[in-house]
Amino acid sequence: MRITQSMIANNALKNIRNSYIRREELSEQISTGKTVNRPSDDPAKAGKSSYLMSRNRLLNEYIDDIKNTRSVLVYYDTALQEMQNVNHRIKELTVQAANDTQTVEDRNHIALELKQLKEHLYKLANTQIGGKYIFGGAKTNVPPVRKENESVVINTPQEANIRAKLPIEHIDIEYGVTVYDVFKTDSGETVFGILDRLINSVEKGNNGDIERDLGSLDNILNKVNANLARVGSVDNMLESMKNRFEKVVDNNTDIINELIGTDLPKALSDLSLEQTTLQAALKTTAQILPQSLVDFIR
Structure with missing residues (x-):
């Protein structure tokens, strides 16, 4: 050639x-x-x-959602622990007031502190994060409780008594707490109504009525404790999920680098x-x- x-x-x-x-x-x-x-x-x-890479993007979205939800759970945990302390103090004062040895001045001091604790619970019920009421259920833009003269009533409608949920991997993780969960007894009484009766009974010295309301206080305290435990349990589960997702993202990233990394x-x-x-x-x-x-x- x-x-x-x-x-x-x-x-x-x-x-x-x-x-x-x-x-x-x-x-x-x-x-x-x-x-x-x-x-x-x-x-x-x-x-x-x-x-x-598509899977990593989805998992990173889940991780961000979990972080945001856990930040809300911190507020729930703080508010519920404070409510727990307040309810314990209310019970202590109620037991003291039922004692026949209390003077009129003692009862007035107890009634005054009960009024202050009621105001504190009112503020806790209307706790906000970024302008949203955490105990508002499906109506986060509406204050969960409102004042009517000297009384405090639940403002969130019954149909909005829905706990917030976090959708992850085709499941809905319920993490929210509503005003009905921790400010209302199983029989339908509110902690504010119970306090109004207690304050009136303490001022008048009606020990029988005071003792009768101790059971309602216990019901409120039990509900607060149960929801505090639930919030802690959900937080632990979300932390575990976040850690698992982060490990999967790291593993996927290593595989991607092996496949196409320079x-x-x-x-x-x-x-x-x-x-x-x-x-x-x-x-x-x-x-x-x-x-x-x-x-x-x-």
């Missing part, structure tokens, strides 16, 4: 073009950190990595070698092309 100058020139130009393409590929791999930048580079690896030291070395090869090819071709023109003129 006869080798012509034209064939040599064409082959040299082809090699130069391939070298340019390879250099651009290496540059892209170094700048993006990925060896597969489009499906055509490697369909199998591109498909696997695309699925894992080996930077090797890529830099290959690029340097490719540039050296290209320079040598250009010099060689520069010597070949003029000879081809001379031959062509002859």
Whole structure:
């Protein structure tokens, strides 16, 4: 087979073009950190990595949602612990007031403190985060309780007595606490109504009525304790889920790097070698092309 100058020139130009393409590929791999930048580079690896990246995005959304929900649970936990302390104090004062040895002045002091504790519970019931009432159920824009003259009544409608839920992985995790959960007894009385009766009974010295309301106070305290335990349990579960999701994201990221990640030291070395090869090819071709023109003129 006869080798012509034209064939040599064409082959040299082809090699130069391939070298340019390879250099651009290496540059892209170094700048993006990925060896597969489009499906055509490697369909199998591109498909696997695309699925894992999509999965990571979803898991990271779940992780953010869990963090936001846990920050709300902190407010629930703080408010419920404070309610627990307040209800314990109310019970202590109620037991003291039922003692026949209490003087009128003692009873007045107890009644005054009960009124202060009632006001404190009113503020706790209307606890807000970012302008939203945490005990409002489905109506977070409406104060859960309101004042009517000297009384405090539940303002959240019964149909809004719905606990907040966090949807994760096709399940709804119930984490909210409503005003009905911790400010109302099983029989339908509110802690504020019980306190109004207690204050009146303490001021009048009706020990029989005071003792009768101790059972209602116990019911409120038990509900607060139960919801405090539930909040703690949900927080522990969410923390466990967050940790698990973070591990999965880390594992997926490692797999993605193995599939399409650029080996930077090797890529830099290959690029340097490719540039050296290209320079040598250009010099060689520069010597070949003029000879081809001379031959062509002859």
